[in-house]
């Protein structure tokens with residue numbers, strides 16, 4: 001069994017750390033300007049103009065069943081979809097606002113269809129819920145707000161009561177965790193209590209757990225869905241630590257106790273969470289696979305994001321990125337599901353990453369740069385019963401002891417190494433995986 005012990009979590013994270021791989025979905029009115037989900041505040045878009053997106057939002061090609069099919073094929077075992085992003089627009093039929101998808105030409109509860117379709121495909125279902133709300137009349141204007149630079153911002157802000165907004169959030173969380181069946185993940189985003197406006201805008205303050213009344217919000221969520229997994233972005237630690245848009249190089253630890261924690265890296269296919277038509281920094285197929293493998297090799301989960309178009313489908317770039325995962329996971333998912341960081345005794349060869357089954361019986365060597373003929377596993381002599389390529393279960397023969405070659409000098413390799421003998425030609429697999437059956 002894995003020797004790694006993680007800090008206890010209030011929610012049920014057992015299925016989560018087994019499943020490892022999920023789909024993030026960022027979808028809202030911001031798919032219409034198609035220039036990033038923060039577009040309203042980045043371009044200080046006036047309310048009148050942003051209202052055009054509300055009046056014309058009509059995802060006529062939305063087919064949640066197709067989304068779920070693609071997620072499942074990609075090997076994703078859970079999904080987290082935006083119910084409300086910072087723009088404040090609700091993708092579900094809330095009774096506490098008119099700023100919702102059922103009041104647009106969409107005319108339907110988009111979250112309902114997402115929940116039904118993904119659950120039908122056997123995926124766990126999660127909700128992203130933005131703590132930030134640039135539309136709500138009681139959300140105080142602050143350094144991130146689209147109205148922050150308006151000449152009358154101070155006047156606009158008068159009378160805004162953040163406690164009324166916190167109550168609004170509780171009412172919506174109650175709707176989301178009551179009306180849609182079992183919800184497995186609640187992904188809040190995000191706190192910025194340290195931010196303060198500059199100069200004459202010093203009255204604009206960032207927001208954190210006290211503004212959200214986060215203790216009450218979390219207690220409500222847990223009272224409605226006891227096993228639910230909650231992230232840490234209310235500023236109150238819960239189940240998940242959520243490094244974003246960077247590749248951690250070690251298993252994430254608790255900042256005070258140093259304990260290993262349950263963590264999930266969230267990443268994007270391109271440079272944007274929401275659909276961004278003209279953004280071109282789409283990651284290569286190799287990078288997509290390496291991000292997943294690197295993350296699991298360090299005991300983490302990967303939540304990979306798709307930003308659907310305003311017509312309601314995944315664009316060709318997202319579909320081809322998902323296909324990269326589907327092609328690889330079809331044959332190699334055994335090195336991801338139910339796996340974690342390899343035990344400390346095992347050393348990854350150069351250009352390789354290791355994962356190990358939680359039961360300790362199998363070690364997986366992910367080959368990022370295919371070597372010439374051999375792969376030496378240091379210190380592994382006597383530890384391996386059998387070796388094969390995972391994708392086709394073809395045997396890989398190995399010898400134990402240092403690699404000997406004519407006319408070579410004394411090998412500095414120890415006799416306790418194990419040398420895998422690989423075919424000269426790399427298999428037709430972007431990242432070949434060696435499956436080692438341990439003694």
Ligand code: GLC
Pocket residue numbers: 026037038189190244266273
């Ligand atoms: C950042 C982005 C936000 C996105 C989130 C996903 O907070 O600002 O738009 O939803 O990351 O983790």
